[in-house]
Amino acid sequence: MGRAAGALLGKLCPGLQGASSHYTQHVHQLLVRHCSSGNYTGHEEKAMLDRIIRVDHAGEYGANRIYAGQMAVLGRSSVGPIIQHMWDQEKDHLQKFNELMVAHRVRPTVLLPFWNVAGFTLGAVTALLGKKGAMACTVAVEATISNHYNNQIRTLMERDPEKYRSLLEPLVSYQRTPSQKNGTTLKKFRDEELEHHDTGLEHDAELAPAYSILNNLIQAGCRAAVYLSERV
Numbered sequence: 606m607g608r609a610a611g612a613l614l615g616k617l618c619p620g621l622q623g624a625s626s627h628y629t630q631h632v633h634q635l636l637v638r639h640c641s642s643g644n645y646t647g648h649e650e651k652a653m654l655d656r657i658i659r660v661d662h663a664g665e666y667g668a669n670r671i672y673a674g675q676m677a678v679l680g681r682s683s684v685g686p687i688i689q690h691m692w693d694q695e696k697d698h699l700q701k702f703n704e705l706m707v708a709h710r711v712r713p714t715v716l717l718p719f720w721n722v723a724g725f726t727l728g729a730v731t732a733l734l735g736k737k738g739a740m741a742c743t744v745a746v747e748a749t750i751s752n753h754y755n756n757q758i759r760t761l762m763e764r765d766p767e768k769y770r771s772l773l774e775p776l777v778s779y780q781r782t783p784s785q786k787n788g789t790t791l792k793k794f795r796d797e798e799l800e801h802h803d804t805g806l807e808h809d810a811e812l813a814p815a816y817s818i819l820n821n822l823i824q825a826g827c828r829a830a831v832y833l834s835e836r837v
């Protein structure tokens with residue numbers, strides 16, 4: 606575009622022909638810089654919003670499948686109502702991200718069918734270790750998810766609030782009930798994930814067999830799931 610303008614300038618003003626090469630380069634650089642900066646912000650914001658919604662949706666979907674697996678094994682036990690309560694909150698989280706996906710035309714991760722099976726299996730297998738095993742799984746998963754939400758919140762807050770207003774907008778308007786004021790989507794969900802984490806600890810998660818190995822393995826798996834879901 607800049608080169609064409611320079612060539613045209615050379616034709617129209619032959620006297621400037623000799624000087625046109627440097628000028629053309631300069632114009633070209635300016636145009637490229639201007640055109641890219643004009644579109645870059647919009648693309649960058651949309652890409653970031655897509656990434657956030659996609660990975661959070663995947664996380665909430667996975668969490669739902671984990672609690673479904675736990676309930677399949679421990680639904681009738683004494684911890685059934687506790688797991689059900691956490692699952693109900695996860696259903697609510699997932700519904701919010703389902704709505705955001707539709708509203709912002711964001712596709713889900715291609716790994717969703719895999720998280721479906723992997724999540725249910727993880728929930729059921731740890732529940733087969735007993736109540737403490739299920740709670741150990743909850744502690745590991747919820748620690749990773751709440752940490753992930755914290756990272757997202759920090760990243761967004763570090764950005765220019767004006768520039769990223771449109772990005773923050775859909776994520777700060779969530780209120781589940783009128784009594785839950787001032788809650789943003791990410792902060793509210795982060796708090797509820799922490800609540801689940803603490804519930805797990807209160808119900809003897811740390812007394813599960815091979816707790817620290819289990820905890821490290823599940824957290825590593827969850828971090829890998831987050832990494833992949835952000836990218837595909």
Ligand SMILES: [Fe+2]
Binds near residue numbers: 668694695794798
């Ligand atoms: Fe959640």
Ligand SMILES: [Fe+2]
Binds near residue numbers: 668691750797801
């Ligand atoms: Fe949770």
